Amino acid sequence: MKTIIIxxxxxxxxxxxxxxxxxxxxxxxxxxxxxxxxxxxxxxxxIFHVLIHGADETHDKLFLKRVYSLxxxxxxxxxxxxxxxxxxxxxxxVPWYSRPDADKVLVKQFVIEPLHIIPVGLSLxxxxxxxxxxxxxxxxxxxxxxxxxxxxxxxxxxLLFDIGVYLxxxxxxxxxxxxxxxx
Amino acid sequence: xxxxxxxxxxxxxxxxxxxILHRHLFKLIVGLMIFGLASNLYVFAIxxxxxxxxxxxxxxxxxxxxxxxxxxxxxxxxxxIVIGFGLQAFAxxxxxxxxxxxxxxxxxxxxxxxxxDSTEK
Amino acid sequence: MQxxxxxxxxxxxxxxxxxxxLCIFCWRKVTAQKIIALLTQLGLLASAxxxxxxxALHEIVxxxxxxxxxxxxxxxxxxxxxxxxxxxxxxxxLAVIIYSFYDLDKPRxxxxxxxxxxxxxxxxxxTLLTGDLFNLYVWFEILLICAFVLITIGGxxxxxEGALKYVTINLIASGLLLVGIGTIYGMTxxxxxxxxxxxxxxxxxxxxxxxVASMFFIxxxxxxxAAFPLFFWLPASYHTPPIAVSAIIAGLLTKVGxxxxxxxxxxxxxxxxxxxxxxxxxxAGLTMVVGVLGAATQNDYRKVLSFSIVSQIGYMLMxxxxxxxxxxxxxxxxxxxxxxxxxxxxxxxxxxxxAQGSFKFRHLGGVYKKHxxxxxxxxxxxxxxxxIPPFSGFWGKFMLAKAGFESGFYTLxxxxxxxxxxxxxxxxxxxxxxxxxxRPENIQTLLPVQPLKxxxxxxxxxxxxxxxxxxxxxxxxIDITMRAAEQLLNSxxxxxxxxxxx
Numbered sequence: 001m002k003t004i005i006i007x008x009x010x011x012x013x014x015x016x017x018x019x020x021x022x023x024x025x026x027x028x029x030x031x032x033x034x035x036x037x038x039x040x041x042x043x044x045x046x047i048f049h050v051l052i053h054g055a056d057e058t059h060d061k062l063f064l065k066r067v068y069s070l071x072x073x074x075x076x077x078x079x080x081x082x083x084x085x086x087x088x089x090x091x092x093x094v095p096w097y098s099r100p101d102a103d104k105v106l107v108k109q110f111v112i113e114p115l116h117i118i119p120v121g122l123s124l125x126x127x128x129x130x131x132x133x134x135x136x137x138x139x140x141x142x143x144x145x146x147x148x149x150x151x152x153x154x155x156x157x158x159l160l161f162d163i164g165v166y167l168x169x170x171x172x173x174x175x176x177x178x179x180x181x182x183x
Numbered sequence: 184x185x186x187x188x189x190x191x192x193x194x195x196x197x198x199x200x201x202x203i204l205h206r207h208l209f210k211l212i213v214g215l216m217i218f219g220l221a222s223n224l225y226v227f228a229i230x231x232x233x234x235x236x237x238x239x240x241x242x243x244x245x246x247x248x249x250x251x252x253x254x255x256x257x258x259x260x261x262x263x264i265v266i267g268f269g270l271q272a273f274a275x276x277x278x279x280x281x282x283x284x285x286x287x288x289x290x291x292x293x294x295x296x297x298x299x300d301s302t303e304k
Numbered sequence: 305m306q307x308x309x310x311x312x313x314x315x316x317x318x319x320x321x322x323x324x325x326l327c328i329f330c331w332r333k334v335t336a337q338k339i340i341a342l343l344t345q346l347g348l349l350a351s352a353x354x355x356x357x358x359x360a361l362h363e364i365v366x367x368x369x370x371x372x373x374x375x376x377x378x379x380x381x382x383x384x385x386x387x388x389x390x391x392x393x394x395x396x397x398l399a400v401i402i403y404s405f406y407d408l409d410k411p412r413x414x415x416x417x418x419x420x421x422x423x424x425x426x427x428x429x430x431t432l433l434t435g436d437l438f439n440l441y442v443w444f445e446i447l448l449i450c451a452f453v454l455i456t457i458g459g460x461x462x463x464x465e466g467a468l469k470y471v472t473i474n475l476i477a478s479g480l481l482l483v484g485i486g487t488i489y490g491m492t493x494x495x496x497x498x499x500x501x502x503x504x505x506x507x508x509x510x511x512x513x514x515x516v517a518s519m520f521f522i523x524x525x526x527x528x529x530a531a532f533p534l535f536f537w538l539p540a541s542y543h544t545p546p547i548a549v550s551a552i553i554a555g556l557l558t559k560v561g562x563x564x565x566x567x568x569x570x571x572x573x574x575x576x577x578x579x580x581x582x583x584x585x586x587x588a589g590l591t592m593v594v595g596v597l598g599a600a601t602q603n604d605y606r607k608v609l610s611f612s613i614v615s616q617i618g619y620m621l622m623x624x625x626x627x628x629x630x631x632x633x634x635x636x637x638x639x640x641x642x643x644x645x646x647x648x649x650x651x652x653x654x655x656x657x658x659a660q661g662s663f664k665f666r667h668l669g670g671v672y673k674k675h676x677x678x679x680x681x682x683x684x685x686x687x688x689x690x691x692i693p694p695f696s697g698f699w700g701k702f703m704l705a706k707a708g709f710e711s712g713f714y715t716l717x718x719x720x721x722x723x724x725x726x727x728x729x730x731x732x733x734x735x736x737x738x739x740x741x742x743r744p745e746n747i748q749t750l751l752p753v754q755p756l757k758x759x760x761x762x763x764x765x766x767x768x769x770x771x772x773x774x775x776x777x778x779x780x781x782i783d784i785t786m787r788a789a790e791q792l793l794n795s796x797x798x799x800x801x802x803x804x805x806x
Contacts, residue, residue, distance in 0.1 A: 138371040222479035226486030
């Protein structure tokens with residue numbers, strides 16, 4: 001289902017959905033929202049991407065990360081090359097910046113596997129439950145920091161728990177989507 | 184309001200059982216989904232219905248104003264929906280695989296594991 | 305709050321959870337997963353045993369999650385019953401994990417056998433320890449979905465067929481369980497088991513509704529425990545997956561369902577002479593009879609044992625019907641005995657299939673000559689299952705039959721003894737067909753035939769030692785189960801421990 005309108009719109013909406021899912025996650029303490037819904041919203045643009053471009057291209061574009069470095073010039077000193085390359089690598093952290101090019105070399109590539117995010121989410125939630133035990137409270141008691149953070153507000157173990165749920169839900173639904181669309 | 188919910192729960196249970204008793208795999212899955220929905224709705228209705236009064240405490244009050252809707256059944260069905268989501272996702276994949284492997288969507292033909300001397304190993 | 309109580313009650317849930325997380329981190333590394341799984345099981349067994357020691361000293365122990373006091377928050381409670389089942393369950397789990405090292409094929413491990421087994425152990429721990437009705441449902445769903453995944457792992461045609469039946473009927477059961485929980489909440493406004501028990505005692509006008517709610521639980525948990533007439537999914541699905549899966553599911557799952565029935569019908573709903581008791585009575589008797597008759601007609605090792613599970617469930621229900629301390633103690637003893645014996649018998653079948661490539665009687669034979677140790681393991685386990693003294697099954701059946709005759713349930717006790725005779729018949733059939741008779745020549749089996757790995761017998765010998773010990777040193781075990789039964793019958797103790805905690 002390759003339509004120009006949706007694929008162009010998706011490019012706009014992709015970051016919007018991601019920021020909205022963050023917003024829902026953080027708003028969840030006192031209002032409707034939270035990790036579960038946030039995680040589901042995070043997956044929506046990925047599902048759209050799969051619908052439009054197909055599972056293989058989604059995997060290639062969004063989950064396969066390639067790290068490039070600059071090609072070394074003749075008679076360039078080590079120091080010069082090193083400094084030039086560091087700057088390039090730092091800019092390369094921006095996902096859409098690093099593109100294959102004639103004067104760049106592929107250093108390594110790795111896959112962001114949703115399966116690896118699942119245990120991270122689980123352990124964050126587990127950690128949120130265990131932290132109160134160290135301060136002599138019951139398992140899963142919500143502990144809150146005194147200080148308030150800008151934008152986020154009060155920070156506590158419940159937020160950590162919710163982030164764990166957020167990652168877990170997003171990863172599980174992503175995995176289901178990718179597996180089912182590949183068949 | 185209670186009456187509408189009661190009738191709806193009854194209709195959903197009836198519809199789901201009707202679909203589950205079909206021989207077709209797809210209808211079976213739809214029936215199971217509706218069965219889950221019906222039991223969720225039942226829990227929601229039996230936890231007493233209070234309309235338009237959420238259990239959120241106003242910013243200028245100490246406790247929530249009576250009468251307010253009981254939040255527990257809502258939390259229960261939220262959890263039940265999430266569990267049902269997982270189970271249904273599994274059931275759909277199972278049915279899809281079964282259709283691919285067995286090559287049939289007629290449940291009556293899937294009786295190999297019940298036979299005393301099945302042809303399988 | 306006491307840190308000791310907290311840790312002891314949480315560990316049986318957290319240890320498998322952490323094990324599962326670590327296993328998912330090592331998704332492709334089979335060896336690492338095996339090591340993690342083994343360590344987790346050992347840790348689970350140790351924590352279950354420590355919890356048992358603690359409960360034996362302090363009677364009923366409970367903690368509140370998140371510091372919310374009892375009727376409002378989520379409670380974890382451990383009494384003798386849950387600890388005993390936890391210890392027996394983790395023993396069976398440990399044996400199956402060791403067994404799976406030498407029998408389960410690599411592709412199936414790569415599809416996540418170990419993490420799923422760990423999460424299932426967590427679900428069992430949660431079900432046994434929770435003191436909250438809705439949490440019971442959630443934990444049960446967790447272990448159920450793990451069982452779904454385990455049964456389909458590998459995805460052969462007959463596995464998927466069996467799983468379809470299993471999933472369909474269990475999804476319906478889950479829906480009905482939710483309806484039952486909703487009904488209880490609508491009546492009492494609480495989900496805490498102790499609080500519901502108090503409400504049931506203080507609100508006699510709700511008795512009729514409690515019977516209605518109890519029927520929802522009998523049907524839904526009866527499906528999960530495979531009681532008559534709701535057991536048909538079990539023989540249709542339990543024989544399809546590889547033995548490392550069927551052994552753990554057969555050993556643990558239906559028994560956890562039965563635990564839920566015992567817990568609910570001792571604490572919340574009382575079994576009084578009346579409608580509920582007759583329903584349970586008929587279920588117990590017919591489960592025994594239909595189970596043994598089904599087992600006697602089958603010609604496949606795993607199918608015989610699947611029907612045998614059903615018949616044993618009848619014995620456990622029988623104790624609940626008679627409802628005296630001796631009968632409940634018999635039920636608890638029988639559940640523990642059955643977890644170990646059934647797991648062991650399934651593993652023997654797996655070892656036989658590894659050596660001879662089939663589960664069908666017409667393909668098998670001569671195991672006694674070739675692998676005498678395997679035959680001895682089967683022989684002792686089978687004697688124990690049939691209830692021949694001095695092995696463990698005898699004491700369980702003896703306690704149940706004695707309690708039955710003492711309380712005037714002559715028919716039920718007679719049926720249980722008759723079913724015991726048929727049990728001997730079908731076990732003799734397995735013995736003759738698989739172990740004694742000469743193996744037929746020129747047979748084509750579908751499974752690959754490989755030389756029997758001797759290490760496979762290690763977990764079986766381990767369980768065998770437990771079974772023999774349970775039978776020969778029966779007196780201390782019977783004392784312990786009697787104490788557990790007393791705790792169950794004095795529901796005041798449970799209620800006081802949970803509600804007057806602070």
